[in-house]
Amino acid sequence: MPQAIAKPTTWSAFMLTLKRDLLIAFKRKNDIVNPFMFFVIVISLFPLAISPDGDKLAEIAAGVIWIAVLLSAMLSMDSLFRADFEDGSLEMLLLSPHPLFFLVLAKNIAHWLVSGLPVVIASPLLAYMLKLPSESYVTLMLTLLVGTPTLSLIGSIAVALTVGLGSRGLILAVITLPFSVPVLIFGTLAVQASASGLPTGGYLTLLLAILAASLSLAPLTSAAALRISVS
Amino acid sequence: MWVWFAKLGSPKWFYELSTKWLPWLVVATVVVIGTATVWALLFLPPDYQQGYTSRILVVHVAVAGTSLAFFPLMAVAGTITLVWKMKLADMVAKNAAALGAWFSFITLATGSIWGSVSWGTWWEWSDSRLVSMLFQFFLLLGVVSLRSALEESDKAAKACALLSIVGCINVVVIKYSVEWWNTLHQPASPVSIESGSANGPEFWIATALMILGVYLFLSLSLILSTRNEILMRERRSLWVQELMSTEK
Numbered sequence: 029m030p031q032a033i034a035k036p037t038t039w040s041a042f043m044l045t046l047k048r049d050l051l052i053a054f055k056r057k058n059d060i061v062n063p064f065m066f067f068v069i070v071i072s073l074f075p076l077a078i079s080p081d082g083d084k085l086a087e088i089a090a091g092v093i094w095i096a097v098l099l100s101a102m103l104s105m106d107s108l109f110r111a112d113f114e115d116g117s118l119e120m121l122l123l124s125p126h127p128l129f130f131l132v133l134a135k136n137i138a139h140w141l142v143s144g145l146p147v148v149i150a151s152p153l154l155a156y157m158l159k160l161p162s163e164s165y166v167t168l169m170l171t172l173l174v175g176t177p178t179l180s181l182i183g184s185i186a187v188a189l190t191v192g193l194g195s196r197g198l199i200l201a202v203i204t205l206p207f208s209v210p211v212l213i214f215g216t217l218a219v220q221a222s223a224s225g226l227p228t229g230g231y232l233t234l235l236l237a238i239l240a241a242s243l244s245l246a247p248l249t250s251a252a253a254l255r256i257s258v259s
Numbered sequence: 260m261w262v263w264f265a266k267l268g269s270p271k272w273f274y275e276l277s278t279k280w281l282p283w284l285v286v287a288t289v290v291v292i293g294t295a296t297v298w299a300l301l302f303l304p305p306d307y308q309q310g311y312t313s314r315i316l317v318v319h320v321a322v323a324g325t326s327l328a329f330f331p332l333m334a335v336a337g338t339i340t341l342v343w344k345m346k347l348a349d350m351v352a353k354n355a356a357a358l359g360a361w362f363s364f365i366t367l368a369t370g371s372i373w374g375s376v377s378w379g380t381w382w383e384w385s386d387s388r389l390v391s392m393l394f395q396f397f398l399l400l401g402v403v404s405l406r407s408a409l410e411e412s413d414k415a416a417k418a419c420a421l422l423s424i425v426g427c428i429n430v431v432v433i434k435y436s437v438e439w440w441n442t443l444h445q446p447a448s449p450v451s452i453e454s455g456s457a458n459g460p461e462f463w464i465a466t467a468l469m470i471l472g473v474y475l476f477l478s479l480s481l482i483l484s485t486r487n488e489i490l491m492r493e494r495r496s497l498w499v500q501e502l503m504s505t506e507k
Contacts, residue, residue, distance in 0.1 A: 185425060189405065189418045199408050203401040203422065206394050207429055210436040217440060238432075249425060256417040 041126045042134045049138035060142045063104035070096045082159040089158035090219035104143040105183040109191045128251040144176035167222035171215040174235040181246035188253035268345035270489040292472035299465045312376040319369040321469035329359030334427035337420030349416040354484035356402040363396035387438040398426045
């Protein structure tokens with residue numbers, strides 16, 4: 029039925045973009061596996077560089093995991109729009125009659141599912157290796173569960189602004205890393221609070237507030253940024 | 260009113276008007292900054308605790324206060340660029356980013372010099388103002404590097420405008436989160452710039468004069484660099500070529 033394909037609803041366009049991105053991600057595993065391996069390797073380097081002493085490691089564990097998350101998120105963000113920009117399908121997205129920010133949101137969600145979620149799932153294992161007190165595991169996972177999508181959403185603005193540039197690894201870092209300061213602060217504070225038996229609800233609520241704000245504003249901004257850089 | 264608004268967007272009009280104003284602005288800047296500097300560095304009485312090092316605070320406070328104006332300025336200019344596509348706003352925004360980075364750097368440097376004597380350390384993570392100023396510096400450098408990476412000037416203008424607006428919001432968020440991080444780590448930080456307020460009124464008058472002077476300096480450098488930018492971007496237009504041939 030050609031008519032049915034020619035006039036998809038916005039919701040089906042959203043789902044199609046999501047499916048397409050997930051499919052591409054599974055066909056091109058390097059883009060997912062390498063940032064994840066980077067995350068694991070960076071964390072395993074810290075005990076070698078600092079000390080194998082469990083007490084010292086436990087003290088820095090939350091910070092190390094969060095910094096590694098930030099860096100690997102930044103590396104994986106690089107592939108968010110690049111392939112689509114190179115093969116021209118990004119222009120198709122821009123030309124589509126559906127609201128661009130909605131499709132950008134779909135791309136963000138797909139990207140988070142393949143790059144953010146593995147990090148969240150693997151975090152207790154790495155936390156154990158860094159001797160984080162076991163009562164903090166749940167808080168660490170919760171903060172990462174709320175924090176990683178926020179990082180993806182904020183990062184996508186910078187990626188969209190620099191999508192046309194040839195070598196942009198470093199400029200992406202310079203723009204996005206300062207932006208992720210609030211997430212880093214509340215994420216590590218929550219984990220540290222839970223390690224000393226303090227309530228963590230306040231930090232999680234703040235992280236959720238930042239997520240809510242970026243979920244509603246970042247796709248709009250990224251869409252505007254894409255229209256600027258692809259024109 | 261709209262005629263005036265449209266005129267403001269014309270680089271030629273701005274160039275001609277600023278040519279008339281420039282000598283007055285230069286005189287005012289030199290007089291105010293000169294008076295404030297001489298007063299602050301030679302005549303201000305030494306603080307009973309900090310000694311003569313309190314004099315650098317006159318410069319520090321003025322530059323720090325002024326450096327906070329850059330992100331709002333760039334966000335407003337960015338909005339004008341995105342909404343009305345006014346060329347002049349982008350020329351101002353372009354130079355404001357680099358100038359703002361310099362102001363933040365001078366704030367950090369003068370603060371460190373003062374801190375090295377008064378606090379006994381060049382850098383202190385437990386003061387939230389230091390940390391948020393550092394990140395404002397990084398964010399401004401981000402805008403500068405985005406501008407230099409995007410060569411095409413129309414695209415760079417819009418991209419930097421968007422980044423300035425997002426950055427302006429972010430500076431505020433960072434400021435509050437760093438403050439919270441700080442108060443939770445080190446409650447009631449004993450070191451604070453407010454401790455200098457025990458100084459007499461001379462100190463604050465000199466500082467107020469210096470703030471005025473630094474704002475004058477800011478407008479002067481923005482106007483001068485915008486004039487350069489106008490000549491660069493409009494070099495193919497008739498009025499710039501006429502101007503250049505008469506000046507030769």
